[in-house]
Amino acid sequence: LFMGVNAGIADGSRALYGMAQEGLTLKQFSKLNKHNIPERCIVVAVVINVLMIIFLKSPLAILIAANLGYVLSIFFALTGYCLLKNKYKQQNREIKLSQKWIPFAYLLSIYTLIILIIGVIYTEEAGYGSIKELLSAVLILLTSLIFYWFRKTFQK
Incomplete structure (x- = not known):
């Protein structure tokens, strides 16, 4: 441990x-x-x-709080890839992937979103914690957004 x-x-x-x-x-x-x-x-x-x-207090509650952030970041990365790949099709990139990966990334993004929604809805039923654990995970994620905003606004 x-x-x-x-x-x-x-x-x-x-x-x-x-x-x-x-x-x-x-x-x-x-x-x-x-x-x-x-x-x-x-x-x-x-x-x-x-x-x-x-x-x-519970190790499982800590895991659910941490994993919410991990799964959410994977969802944002996949969705961001799809959106940017479609918006800037002719962009010169260091790592080049063909257009055939876009539907696969969309499928993975939807799958990740489904897992995230199910995990949030059924957290308490699975015995991983309650709304307190989910709110703590959201609070940690919001803290990172506040740090990002502060950096872009005041620490240029």
């Missing part, structure tokens, strides 16, 4: 650092310490994890 938490914090903090480098979240997260580790990002990841342990 500890190794899983350690790996998750390391991955999440490095992803947060990369997002800060690309201008997608607060500039404060783009700093490395003397050992080239995104220390501030690790602190944020630890704080979020500790708060989830305190408020959600």
